[in-house]
Amino acid sequence: MSPNVTRRVVLAATAGGLVLHERIGRADDTTPAPPSALPQKAIDVELRVNGSRFPLNIDPRTSLLDALREQAGLTGTKKGCDRGACGACTVHIDGRRVLSCLTLAARCQGKAITTIEGLNAGEDLHPVQTAFLHHDGFQCGYCTPGQIMSGAALIKEGHDGSDAEIREWMSGNICRCGAYPNIVAAIRDASREG
Amino acid sequence: MQAFHLAQPTMLLDALAIGNAADTKFIAGGTDLMQLLKDNVETPAQLVDLEGVGLSQIRADASGLRLEAMARMSDVAAHLDVRAQWPVIAQALEASASPQVRNMGTIGGNLLQRTRCGYFRDTGFNCNKREPGSGCPAIAGENRMLAILGGSDHCIATHASDLAVALTALDAVLELRRAGDAPRQVPITEFYRLPGTTPQIETVLRPGEMITAVIVPPSAAARNSHYLKLRDRASFEFALVSAAVALDVRDGTGRDIRVAAGGVGTRPWRLPEVEAALRGKKLNDDALREASSRAGEGARPAGQNAFKQILLRRAVLRTLQTASA
Amino acid sequence: MASIGQGVDRVDGRLKVTGRARYAAEFPISDLVHAVLVQSTIGAGTIAAVDMGAAQAMPGVLAIITPDNAPKLAMKGGAQQAVRAPLLQDNAVHFNGQHVAVVVAQTLVQANAAASQVRIRYRRDEPVTSMDAALAQAYPPKNFRNGERPPDSRRGDPDTAFDGAAAKVDVTYITPIEHHNPMEPHATIARWDGDRLTVWTATQGISGAQQSLAGLFGIAPQDVHIVCPFVGGGFGCKGNTWPPATLAAMAAKVVGRPVKLAVTRAQMFTSNGYRPRTVQKLRFAADDQGRLVSMRHDGFSQMSQPVLGEFSEPVGLATEMLYACPNVAVSHRLVATNASLPTYMRAPGLASGNFALESAIDELAVALKMDPLEFRLRNYAEQEPHQNKPFASKALRACYQQGAEAFGWSRRSAEPRSMRDGSVLIGWGMATSTYPTHRMPASAYVRLGADNSALVRVGTQDLGTGTYTVMSQIAANTLGVPVERIRFELGDSAFPHAPVSGGSMTVASVGPAVKAACEAARAKLQRDGGEVAEASVDVKPGEEEHRYAMHAFGAQFVEVRVDAELGEIRVSRFVGAFDAGRVMNAKTARSQLIGGIVYGLGMALLEETHVDGETGRIVNANIAEYLVPVNADVPDIQTIIVPNDELVSNPLGAKGIGELPMVGVAAAVANAVYNATGVRVRKVPIRIEDVLV
Known part of the structure; x- marks a missing residue:
């Protein structure tokens, strides 16, 4: 954490500490003002x-x-x-x-x-990127970066044991073009290579 | 999103001290709070970032399971002891949200997520939970996803957490802390409040108080526990109806029986009527059917959600069958 | 060198997998500021007053544009794609979620914060929120199919034939409001240089956007420059020039700086159309031989307030032409409500209409105790029965046969609830798909080098449909060079004109232009020699559409698994066999077919926009509660392309492939659910509660 951030924390915490003292002996429904009046x-x-x-x-x-x-x-x-x-x-x-x-x-x-x-180094594509390209794991391409980032992580997590497992663990990435079967095929392929 | 001050303490005591200020909210994983901030449902003057305070240990031993509040959903779900000794927790977590959300979301934050009721999350609607006294258009409105149990004339918003359902079945205890006060422990079954006339008050948390840990006792029933989540979509959706069952069966007889349901209540819903009907009984299929037919006594459907009464009974039955098989 | 038909990888694929493909909101424009829409929270009425005080005082705020201070638009010209309201030109509120103000600020964070602080007082009227309650006030569309034909048609005497028939169904089907929800929300960057306007926008039609914005702002079309190299999905909602694009340009004019306006996911639900709710009444009858004798299909579709425009969901189109039935009547009516303007959504008319049509056909087959595929074959239309014209080609029989074979249809048990796997009921269903083959005029420019490299330019779009790739293949094929020698550019209004990317007509329209321009350039180079030859060519459809009926066809087969007690419905197997004419690229074509089927599965089981009955406000305006299929919902899908080398429809023989695969999916699923459970569900989405018996 940079010195900058630490200083801010200390200031805030100090303000909070003062507030804490004020609290003691008060009824629960009265709460002190926030430390910074201005955002x-x-x-x-x-x-x-x-x-x-x-x-x-x-x-x-x-x-x-x-x-x-x-x-x-x-x-x-x-x-x-x-x-x-x-x-x-x-x-x-x-x-x-x-x-x-x-x-x-x-x-x-x-x-x-x-x-x-x-994700990839230089001009070489990451295996998941290559597999998406060859399996046509996308159409419009807008969800694709998220799908690929998710797919690369999925393989590292070890959730590539079966097509059913890949489907479940890729279900946080919506593809409205409906490329799901190709996405599963691409990840299956990339996981075999990796 | 309205402007706020972001405090980033590195010690729990500092976080508690700052969190005690008015108009201040803790932010853990942020997966729910960020949505509420963006939609102007929450407009705090200050956020206290809990990332730096640690509080992310998962400890399982003979005395039970202790999940610190900042433990990530994905880490808890993957924990081998959790999977072996408290499988219903791992199952409920893995049925929650998406892998990315589970990598961010925390145990404490999950238990404090707000309802998915569309009227609550859109400031273009009236909502008693968001603006007390403004009315509840959901009761006569689009209520397919909303609660049939625990509602009032002021609110029928469903509690959304899967984890809370599992923990309710397991009689988990929440450890709460607030600056200046001694830590206290509250059973999860007493943690959530019914909406009544004050739907804006959802838990027994006091101002400035946070969940620091969840404690789950060990039991034979917990080792034989199961979670079933029913939904329209095969994944990444909140429950229509869910059921958590923990069973200790010896010689075919139910000794220790815990049943809770999600998607049906304004809070995670324990089903004592089902448990009582099975305790000490031979758990044959007839007994399971008879007991599950009692699930959801006192339900008050609002219209579109009437099917949840039937679905609840069948979900409980199926989960009992699975756990007793 | 022949590359047409081959499954080559997308030529723009590398840009997409590396995140370097640039979508509308992603152009680095200097001095850019941000605009955010403010939407109404009432369903009908007028704006009484706007309190901007708090918002105006917030950091970074540059302008708040409301009906009180918005520049008056010229509203000239008649571009069909121009949506002319609501554009802050008056105080009327016609629907909940209508744009009522635009906030411009230095940063997106500031604009968002200020937008939430604009306070608006309304005079409220009672909104009409339910179409079903207003059916009695239905009215005929004034401009059905853009005036190309009347909304009603009739041949024979369906009512008399119905009365005397052996088997009958008389049923009502309902489809809900559905939203396109492309993954890329609408976004526009607008910049004025004097009176010239440059717009980077997500559109399915750059020509239409150019014409529309020119007309709305009263400038010449050549002074409007549209740039759109990539579109993050459209499905119809980026076809028109909707208010957000216009308001972005208006905001840029007001603040005198380039403005970016990205519509939020929630705002998408009232910003750019939707598939309207339909109520469809069908009366079908057959004789005891299983021959259709009467078909009557009366469709009602939800409309906005007529002052906002008109869109009619043409649900009866396939009913007129799909079966050889002598007595057929079709009608289309509109029901005005306080909703935003509906529009085309993937397979407009056919998706909704064929759900009803192909479900009712299944019902009649059940009534006749006849296999539903056999029933369809018995009523096979050898020529187009409505216009009495020959089909340019029709390989539907082959689709039925090959699809049924691949699926194993002959092993189906017709008795509901007779196929089981433990606690799970299994059901098989099928339905017919069809979509008309369209073509419009298009132009292309080619610069061909003596080194056999070519630059090809067309002002068309690639929505993910593969235009970059397929046009590169067509050019390569025509010139006899490898695909890598072609650089195909699109998405710029400075390029030669092309039609909107809708109606599955891009290949049929643009492909022939590319082909002709390549041929012209090659001829020129051969004739004149030199280093390069350029050619610009305009092509248009000929007389073929007057002589022939032109349609694509398909047969959809699906297996569903329904938990007998819990009611959860999951699709476990899908086979679609299609006559889409000639296929340009086997890989991208398969992707489109799969994608259309997935879109249809969403319609069948998940998608529905919920409208609050009191306020007319949408309750699930987000993509967590507006359910679209996720990966786990989609099983293996087998697609079969039935060979068809017909070249009558257009010079490339492409029948269009974007919408065809979606048609019939919902009916096939509904028919499978009936086969599994014995429950006939006459609405979509089909949900747990519909099959809890």
Whole structure:
């Protein structure tokens, strides 16, 4: 955690501590004022994405998805529903597949974020990308980065034991074009290669 | 989303202290709270990020299971002791949401997720839970997914957690903490409140109080437990009806019997009427059918959700059959 | 070199799997600011006052555009795709979720926050929220099928024939409001350079968008530049130029900076159309030999307020032409409600209409105690019975035979509840699919090099349908060069004109233009020599559509598993056999067929938009509670393409493949559910509670 963030925590915690003293002896229904009357201004966060550092000045409300798309210029991660219901925004944080739309960017300081732009090394495609291409595991392509990030994680998790298992563990990624059978075939193939 | 101050403490005591301020909410995995913030259903002045405070241990031993509040759903579901000793917990978790959500969502956050009632989640509707006194259009409205048990004239919103149903069957205890107070323990069966005339108050949590751990006692019944979730979609959907059953059967006789249901109640719903009908009885198919026919006594359907009465009984029966097989 | 038909990988696939394909909201435009829509929370009435005070004072807010201060639009021209309301031109509220203001701010976070603080006071009227309660006020459409034909048709005397028939069904089928929900929500970036407008937008029709925006803003079409290289799915909802695109351009004008307006998933439910609810009354009858003697199909579809436009769901089209029945009557009526404007959704008319038609045919087969496939074969139309024209081609019999063979249909037990696997009931069902083959004029530009490389440009779109790939194949095939030598560009209004990507007509329309332009360029190069030759060619359909009836066909076979006690319905096996004419790319074609079937499975078992009866507000305006199929819902799907080399329909022999596979899926599932459970469900989606017996 950067010195910046630590200082903010200490300030907040101190304010909270004062509040705590005030609380003692009070009835439960009276609660003290929040520590900051004014909402927080923009804060500095350094995102570590695909091995590169992105120092960003962000509103604390910003989701990781919006920080990637609107500020870091990484538009490969898609916004499908912005409410955690479609999986198009799937990225890896510290190696686990998660939803960037439900993640505050400000909570990502110090974490290793991988997006579709960083899944493959250089010009070589990741085996899951290659398999999606050959099995036509997509049509419009909009859910595809999320599907591929999810599929790559699924293989690492070991949830590739059968087609039925792949289907269940890919059910957090909606494909409205209906490429599911091809997606399953692609992941099955990539898992055999890996 | 309205502006808020984000506090990121690294110690639990700091988090509790900050969390005691007015208009402040804890954020754990964020999978539900972020939705509510984006939809302006929640508009706190401050968020306390619990990520830095640890609280993510999973401990299983002879004394039972202790899940700290920040333990991730996926980690708990994958835990070998959980799968062996409390399978209903692992099954309920793996039937929840999606793999990505389970990688983010925490045990504490899961138990505190808000209802999926569409009227609650859209500020374009009136809702007594969101704006007390504004009315409940769901009761006469689109209520297929809503509760048939525990509702009032003010609210029939379904409790959405699968995990809470499993924990209700297992008589789990929640450990709660608040700055300045000694930690306290509350059985999960006493944790959730019925909506009554105050549907905005959903639990016995006091202002500034948080769940720090879930404690599940060991039992023979827990080792033989099972979760069944019925839904329209094969995956990634909240329950229409779910059932959690834990059975200790010896010589064909039911010794310890716990049955709870989800998707039907305004809180996770324990079914003592079913348990009583089976305790000390031979668990043959007739007994299971007779007992499950009692499930959901006192149900008050609102219209579109009337089928849940029948479905509840059949879900309970099937789960009893599975667990006693 | 012949590559047509081969299953080559998508030429744009690498961009898509690496996240480098750029969709509308993703263009890096400097000085960009963000717009967010504010939508009404009442179902009918007028805006009394807008309190912008709190919102205006919020950080970063640049403008709040309301009916009080919105620039007046020119509203010129008559582009068919232009949706002319609601565009903040008056204070009327016609439906819940109508756009009533646009907030522009420096950042998306700021615009979102301010949008939620715009306070609007309304004068409320009572909204009409239920079409079913207003059926008595139904009215005939004024502009059915864009005025190409009347809404009603009749041949013979169906009522008299019905009265004397041996077997009859007289039933009502209902389909709900369904939403397209492409994964990419609508998004537009608009930038004005003086009086010239550039728009990066998600559209199925860049020509229509250009014409529409030019007309609405009163500028010349050549001063509107549309850019859309990738579309994240459309399914019909990106066919028209809907208000958000127009409002983005309006906002950019107001603030004098480029504006991005991305519609939220929730707002999508009232921003860009939907498949309207239908109530369909069918009276079918057959003689004791199993010959259809009477078919009457009266369709009612939900409409918005007529002031917003008109869309009629043409549910009876297949009823007119699918079977050799001498007495047929079809009618279409509209029911006005306070809902937003409905529109085309994948297989408009046919998806809804064939659910009713092919379910009722199954019911009649049951009444006759006849195998439903045999019943269909007995009424096979050798020529188009409504217009009395020959089909350009019809390989439906082969579809039935090959589909049935692959599925094992002959082993079906007709008795409901007779096939079981433990506690699970198994049901088999089938239905017919059909979709008309359309073609419209299109143009193409080719620059062919002496080194056999070619640049091909058409102002068409690729919705995921494979246009980039298939057109590259057509060009390569025509020029006799490898596909890698072709660079095909689309999605720019500066390129030669092409029709909207709808009605499954892109290959049939654009393909011949590409082919002809390649031929012209090659001839020029051979004639004149030199390093490069350019050719621009316009092509249009000939007389064939007047001489022939042109349709694609298919046969859908499905197995469902229904838990006898719990009622959970799961699809376990699917076989679809299709006569789609010539297939350009076996791989992308199969993907389209599978995708259409999956879309149909959603219609059959999951999809329904719930509208609150009191307020007319949609209760499940999200993709968690508006259920679409997930991976675990979809079994192995076998697709069969029945060979058909007919070249009458168009020079490439492509009959269209985007919508065909969706048609009949819902009926096949409903028929299978009947076979499994004995319950005839006359509405979709078919749910647990419908089969709990």
